[in-house]
Amino acid sequence: MSRFTTLSLTVTALALLLAAPALQAQQQQAPKYQRVQAKPKKLYCWNKGNERICSDALPQDAVNSAREEFGVKSGLRRGSVERTLTEEERATEAVAAAQRQLDQAAEETRKRTEQAMLSTYEDENDLRRVFTERTSILDNNVQTASYNVASLRDALVTLLSGAGDRELAGQPVTDKQTQDIRLRHTELVAQQRLQASFIAQREALDTEIEETLQRYRVLKGTAVANDPRG
Missing domain, CATH: 1.10.287 (Helix Hairpins)
Known part of the structure; x- marks a missing residue:
């Protein structure tokens, strides 16, 4: 190994030794970051039988239940969610909606008929x-x-x-x-x-x-x- 090469390695090793304390000091001074769990923003309240339940997490068996939502900090009611309808209830509601549409159409037809009746028959x-x-x-x-x-x-x-x-x-x-x-x-x-x-x-x-x-x-x-x- 040449003298020049030996000198280069010696300089490099010396630089690493001098830099080690500085790196260690930086690591000691650097803030330690920890994962902070997000605080819940909502409080859910629903009925389970005769029992009133409130929680900051909504369990799977309560997803389809009617519930109210409150702000955790303010305690104020922020909204509500209606109970999910069953298949039979959805079918009944669809029929009722169709009937309301028919009734509205019939009422509009009646009004037009009355106006035509006044203008047509003396x-x-x-x-x-x-x-x-x-x-x-x-x-x-x-x-x-x-x-x-x-x-x-x-x-x-x-x-x-x-x-x-x-x-x-x-x-x-x-x-x-x-x-x-x-x-x-x-x-x-x-x-x-x-x-x-x-x-x-x-x-x-x-x-x-x-x-x-x-x-x-x-x-x-x-x-x-x-x-x-x-």
Whole structure:
């Protein structure tokens, strides 16, 4: 090893020895940093059965519960969270929301209809003519159903009478007679239901007409004048 190389190593070693105390002093003077746990900012309070629980941490089994939130330092109420709805409750709420939307749409339609009614019809007779076609159709349906009911009843009575005559004569009722009786009875019951439905629709239309006229009178300001009790 050359003299120059030996001299360089000696200088380097000397520099390290001189720097060691300084580094040690710096390490002793440097502040020691420790991880400080963040203090909670909220206090949660919820009910568990009949027990009121408050904690600065929200456990997993209370995540879906209704709760109130308070500031830890101030103690003031900062807000609240509603209980998470069940699947059934969410479905019920969806139906209710849809119904509210329908009700709102119906109310808006009613208002537009009332405005159109005032601007379109000059008097009650003019308004009544709006219902003429519906009244005529329903009246015709009721009459047709009534005719069919009467005809089927007569046919059924005739079939039953024929079957009764055979039994009185000591003869068995044929399969065809039995089948025809059942068929006519089924048709009669169906037609009676249809007749009842048409009659109910006609009565409902009468109610609708009267309510529409009453509303028209109120809008026109003539309700009191046209009230027979006035």
